[in-house]
Amino acid sequence: MDYDFNFAAVWRDFDILLSGLGLGLVLAVISIAIGCLIGLCLAFAMLSKKRSIRWAATVYVSVFRNTPILVLILFTFFALPEFGINLGKIESFIVTLSVYSGAYLTEVFRSGLVSLPPGLREAGLTVGLTEFRTKILITIPVMFRRVLPALGNNFISLFKDTSLAAVIAVPELTFYARKINVETFRVIETWLVASLMYVIACSIIAAILRRTENRLAIPK
Amino acid sequence: MTIPVLEITNLHKKFGEVEVLKGIDLTMQSGNVVSLIGSSGSGKTTLLRCVNLLEDYEDGVVAVEGEQIGYKQHKGRRIRLKEREIARQRAMTGMAFQHFNLFPHMSAIHNVMLGLIKTRKTPKDEAYAAAEGWLDRVGMKNWKDHYPGQLSGGQQQRVAIARAIAMNPVLMLFDEVTSALDPELVSEVLAVVKDLASDGMTMLLVTHEMQFAHDVSDTVVFMQDGRIGEQGPPEQLFHNPKSERLAAFLKNSKF
Ligand SMILES: Nc1ncnc2c1ncn2[C@@H]1O[C@H](COP(=O)(O)OP(=O)(O)OP(=O)(O)O)[C@@H](O)[C@H]1O
Ligand SMILES: [Mg+2]
Numbered sequence: 001m002d003y004d005f006n007f008a009a010v011w012r013d014f015d016i017l018l019s020g021l022g023l024g025l026v027l028a029v030i031s032i033a034i035g036c037l038i039g040l041c042l043a044f045a046m047l048s049k050k051r052s053i054r055w056a057a058t059v060y061v062s063v064f065r066n067t068p069i070l071v072l073i074l075f076t077f078f079a080l081p082e083f084g085i086n087l088g089k090i091e092s093f094i095v096t097l098s099v100y101s102g103a104y105l106t107e108v109f110r111s112g113l114v115s116l117p118p119g120l121r122e123a124g125l126t127v128g129l130t131e132f133r134t135k136i137l138i139t140i141p142v143m144f145r146r147v148l149p150a151l152g153n154n155f156i157s158l159f160k161d162t163s164l165a166a167v168i169a170v171p172e173l174t175f176y177a178r179k180i181n182v183e184t185f186r187v188i189e190t191w192l193v194a195s196l197m198y199v200i201a202c203s204i205i206a207a208i209l210r211r212t213e214n215r216l217a218i219p220k
Numbered sequence: 221m222t223i224p225v226l227e228i229t230n231l232h233k234k235f236g237e238v239e240v241l242k243g244i245d246l247t248m249q250s251g252n253v254v255s256l257i258g259s260s261g262s263g264k265t266t267l268l269r270c271v272n273l274l275e276d277y278e279d280g281v282v283a284v285e286g287e288q289i290g291y292k293q294h295k296g297r298r299i300r301l302k303e304r305e306i307a308r309q310r311a312m313t314g315m316a317f318q319h320f321n322l323f324p325h326m327s328a329i330h331n332v333m334l335g336l337i338k339t340r341k342t343p344k345d346e347a348y349a350a351a352e353g354w355l356d357r358v359g360m361k362n363w364k365d366h367y368p369g370q371l372s373g374g375q376q377q378r379v380a381i382a383r384a385i386a387m388n389p390v391l392m393l394f395d396e397v398t399s400a401l402d403p404e405l406v407s408e409v410l411a412v413v414k415d416l417a418s419d420g421m422t423m424l425l426v427t428h429e430m431q432f433a434h435d436v437s438d439t440v441v442f443m444q445d446g447r448i449g450e451q452g453p454p455e456q457l458f459h460n461p462k463s464e465r466l467a468a469f470l471k472n473s474k475f
Contacts, residue, residue: 119321122274123380127335127387128311130303137338142325218324220369 009184010193020173024162031097039105046110064103072096077168093165101158112147152209156202223286225250225391225422232279240266242446253417255433256426258443264426268393272310284312311339314384315393318400320376322368328379329364332386354382358412374405394425430473442466
């Protein structure tokens with residue numbers, strides 16, 4: 001292979017790549033936070049006594065889990081304005097990723113909730129807590145600890161999905177890498193550096209998540 | 221005549237089409253200890269769970285201290301009380317479960333404090349002192365900072381009992397609190413229950429420990445297919461059973 005490696009052009013713009021990585025992280029954090037709220041509500045909806053509520057939650061989950069995220073991103077950004085919903089590209093992407101992660105997290109939380117012994121909720125009720133406070137103080141905290149590993153995996157996978165925001169010109173890492181690539185023609189260097197940045201970021205996130213898991217683990 | 225702590229009148233309960241309680245009448249005065257015995261599926265647990273509305277009931281009245289649990293009459297119709305009202309009523313009674321059901325993410329003392337702080341609105345330091353006192357009472361003070369997962373079954377059950385009595389209930393409900401325990405751990409839990417009984421606590425308990433029921437109760441109730449088959453003082457029920465069914469049941473339970 002006759003290729004003269006020259007990383008200078010990439011290093012010169014390393015700070016904007018870093019800023020892109022930072023934006024990706026912020027997008028992932030915001031989206032998974034909103035996604036957690038959606039997922040929690042829908043998980044309880046899935047377990048509701050009312051058939052219509054269960055049905056609505058099921059429809060949501062099937063629709064958004066069975067549509068490729070790239071299609072959702074393009075739909076939200078290009079098609080929603082036709083219905084009078086105009087969102088900036090960053091807002092539009094956050095909405096998409098939140099809605100999408102909400103569908104996945106519904107399944108995570110639902111299986112976490114059904115794995116709890118039913119007596120846990122009943123014990124909360126017998127000390128005089130309402131159903132709602134039993135959820136807030138007991139069921140959700142215990143469930144949350146159980147699903148933390150799954151939640152972490154989802155977070156990492158969502159963070160990687162932020163690279164797709166490049167298609168609607170959200171200035172995150174992939175977007176800038178493509179820009180530098182086009183301007184400098186340093187194809188290998190650019191994509192090598194971008195890949196490494198994703199790998200390192202994901203490894204750091206994974207390490208932080210593992211520590212959090214250990215810190216929150218229920219003592220045995 | 222004082223208001224009974226518990227008054228159950230003509231209680232009916234169905235699961236789907238199956239009627240599992242077919243008209244129960246039971247009255248308990250303050251300080252009474254009543255044991256429910258009977259074969260599996262006779263409705264003992266269900267009866268207990270109707271008292272704190274962990275199960276809804278279709279017909280009849282469950283009243284604690286004269287107050288109907290879960291429902292009120294309105295223009296001749298029975299309507300379910302609001303969630304907050306039901307939560308308040310549930311805290312009038314305390315319950316200990318077969319499988320302890322401690323909150324696994326809280327230490328022993330926080331398990332006991334939770335209801336005090338959230339339901340009784342007790343200030344934190346007072347709740348801590350009270351919880352410590354109750355844990356001492358059940359012999360678990362030295363374990364107060366341990367989590368449920370770090371305790372034996374007998375220890376968990378004692379903490380669970382402390383959690384319930386700390387709320388100062390007018391009536392304690394015990395559902396087979398020793399049947400999930402290894403045999404060598406049964407006596408430590410029964411000792412705690414006995415101690416509470418001798419202290420005058422009003423209790424309704426389901427048990428398969430016949431000797432214990434004999435020793436601790438004022439009244440023993442034999443449940444049979446969702447009805448009360450026979451009830452009376454322990455000497456009478458255990459030594460002079462009237463019905464064949466009860467005699468056969470006692471023979472099978474190695475009393
Ligand atoms: N949630 C439920 N749904 C449907 N049927 C139920 C439910 N809970 C209990 N039953 C039925 O109600 C009947 C009474 O059950 P219950 O648990 O009250 O009996 P029990 O006397 O406590 O028995 P055991 O000694 O085995 O604990 C049984 O036939 C049982 O199968
Ligand atoms: Mg039972």
